[in-house]
Amino acid sequence: MQRPLLVTDFLDRARKYYGDETAVVATTGQQYTYSELGDRADRFSAVLQSAGVDPGDRVAVLDPNTHYHLEAAYGTMQAGGIHTPLNYRLTPEDFEYILNDAGVSAIYADHEYAEKVEAVRESVPTETFVTNDADAVDGDWQSFDDLLADVDPDGYDRPEMDESDVVTINYTSGTTGDPKGVCRTHRNETLHAFLVSYHQNVRDTDTYLWTLPMFHVNGWGHIYAVTGAGGTHVCTRGVDAESIFETVREEDVSYLCAAPTVLNMLQNYYDDHDVPTTGDADVRAATAGSAPPEATIRTVEDEFGWDLVHVYGATETGPLITTSEAGRLLDDEHRYSLKKRQGIGFLGTEVRVVDEDGEDVPWDDETIGEIVVSGNQVMDGYWNKPKATEEAFNERAEGYYHMGDFAVVDEHGFVSIQDRKKDIIISGGENISSIELEDALFEHDAVGEVAVVPSPHEDWGETPKAFVVPASGDPEDPGVAKTDLVEFTRENLASYKAVRRVEFVDSLPTTATGKVQKYELREQEFEDEESMVGQG
Template sequence: MKKPLLATEFLDRARRHYGDKEAVLATTGERYTYDELGERADGFSAALRARGVEKGDRVAVLDPNTHYHLEAAYGAMQIGAIHTPLNYRLVPSDFEYILDDAGVKAIYADYEYAEKIDAIRDDVPTETFVTNDPDAVESDGEWESFDEVIAESTEYDRPEMDEDEIITINYTSGTTGDPKGVCRTHRTETLHAYLVTAHQEIRDDDVYLWTLPMFHVNGWGHVFAVTGAGARHVCTRGVDAASIFEAIREEGVSYLCAAPTVLNMLLDYHREHDPETVGDNPVRVATAGAAPPEATIRTVEDEFGWYLKHVYGATETGPLITTSDARRFFDQDDPARFAVKKRQGIGYIGTEVRVVDEDGEDVPHDGETIGEIVVRGNQVMDGYWEKPEETDEAFNDRVEGYYHTGDLATVDENGMINIQDRKKDIIISGGENISSIELEDTLFDHETVADVAVIPAPSEKWGETPKAFVVPTSGDPESPGVTSDDLVQFCRERIATYKVPGEIEFVAELPKTATGKIQKYELREREWEEEGRMVGEG
């Protein structure tokens, strides 16, 4: 028989079987059972319906990793509205574009970020504005209290829903122009959550610590997978090393996600303070994208006593499509395992991951020949929101019917992929995608900048960080007429903080081809010559 795959089923299951069990430890110290979490989500569903939100309308959520995000997301999805999570690191102009592009009808925004929405609320189609603390928001417009609106009623009619209907839109970071809305259906969200449950070994006795942003591809599917398993969510308001170790000890955290940046933060804190690294449960940690250095993995496993899983994907792919946790290819007691764990790994169950050349043919599995990673699987997006041409290009560039990631990799004899470089000029710093083009355009707006090229440079803290090579209008790098600090501040006033260059170097000229195209490859090669490859692996 065929049963529709619906994203709402995850909370339904948790309420059905784990209603009286603890679901969430809030950042404010309250503890909610799944019955209580579900009732609060019901209240938000009823409040949205009372304010005219219908099935298919977009509801944005701008929140750090608090219980409000979970309640708002499920509250929206229960009435068939499309959950649209927002990156809280963006600036008001970014929010204006996304809210307008998606036609967002209602938004829940945490008090810490609501003023960013206030700055553009008259220029977007959004009609309903809800926050968790209206008194903390300095605003000329009205913000309703989340806790007050959910107390109005918990009665609502859940509409008929189909598994192929869109239920979430996750916006990319706009690395090649304006951000694109990645459309995910009930089916893609559900099957991705099933895959995460299997490969990340999520069980009902897990205690999951939210260090990964919930906005980031719905927190890699853990919004669904952890909830559906009936496990516990431990919420946070950002990443703090001391708090992470404390939560692990006091709450018995068994699972968390940590970008290489976060792992480095934990290593630094551990070296200085030597905290206990395990509580009542063994700990496993997932890291994604560019692999951390072998020394980091070794410390995490041998000194912390944690088990590390390295996974890989993109916003468009669910995100997770590969894992290095292939235990028949390494011995957990053998130091040689780190070489395996640094790879992006093999495809998830039911996921076809290929590395192809310019003609769309699979590269040899020799660990040397480089091609582009393409993928198809049930967790891959259906397309971009109202962008059919971009969707067609993403799925049909080298190989028809596969999503093209833009990442360049090799494949070894066991079919494990290993990323070498990036097809597009994307910088991934601390888990965030940064467009070198956007940063270059920003710097070009400064009157003292004649030419500029931005590349990823190695960073112990962030994996990689933007570095700008600037040709000053004076023509003299020794007397550029502006300081690096001036240009950094210029960028801070115009783009999100995480996109600001970590370093600026003044140069007399940039390496160019005969036709005038900047040869970024030469700049990257120079910056990464001590690293062995040109992706940020610390």
């Protein structure tokens, strides 16, 4: 028989079998059972329907990792809406673009971030504005808890849904031009959550610590996987090393995700404080993006006593498509070096590295090609961007999503990224567009020409560096201080995107046709590194 794959099944299952078990430990320490979480999600569904939100309407969620995010997400999806999570680090202008591009009907925003939406309220189509602390927000915002208290949890009608329906739109970080909305269906999300559950060994005994942003591709699918398994979500309002270790011990955390920059932060804190790293439960951690240094992997596994797995993917792919966890291939001698690699494909996922003709490169660990992927967790397409969708799936290998990363493959099939096709800077796990930074710097009168590339950073893996040809033409007398240019980008972009380093130069390396050779600049910056990919 065939049964539609719907993301609402995850919470339904947890309520049915784990109703009295702890579902969520809130940032306040308050605990909610799965019955209580389900009741609050039902009430939010009723709130949305009473506000006129129809199936297929977009509902934005702007929230750090609190229980409100889980309730708003499931409440939206149960009502047939499309969950549209937002990166809380963005600027009001970013939100203006996304809310208009998606045509968002309603938004829930945490009180610490609602002011960014309030600033553009009159220029977006959104009509319903909800927050968790209306008294702390200027403007006409409704209280999440008051709305829930005023509705009947049985007062919503769950519409008919199909597994091919788009259930979530996740906006990319705008690595080339404006952000693109990645459309993911019930089927995409459900199968990705199944894969996460298997490859990350998610069980009902797990206590999961939310260090990974829930807005980031729906928390790598963990808003579904942990819920469906009946595990416990431990929420946070941001992370620091002391609180992570403390929470791991006090809540007996068994599982968390951590970008390489978070692992470095934990390692530095541990070196200075030598704190206990576990509670009563064994701990496993997943890290993604560029590979963490081998020394970090050794510290996490040998000193923390955690089991670390390196995974890889993109917003468009669920995100996860590969894993370094292949026990039969991880012999003791090469264990740590292999765990640095992005790894082998998930179940049901075809991961290839192909040359310019779309042919697989040999498994010689030397020949470089582009990573392409086919799998049920790969996106349905970009929101209202058919041309971009077509290009993403057909440039080298027809029908495969093109990751934009260049890699080699070793004799075991382990993929290892060598360089990036696009000029993306990954700093602390966040994608930063060099083009966006260049455009911002060009607005400064003292900047004649500019190229932005990644530069190695001890804590963040990579950080943006700008090579600037001054408008004056004289790098010795540029007419502006480096710090002024850094501050200029900080004032005009989200703070995490700001350029951190500036070098004044006579000229930029170019081709015969005048195209800037960023590759040469990256080589210069990573001359003393193992590869031209940072560890962020």
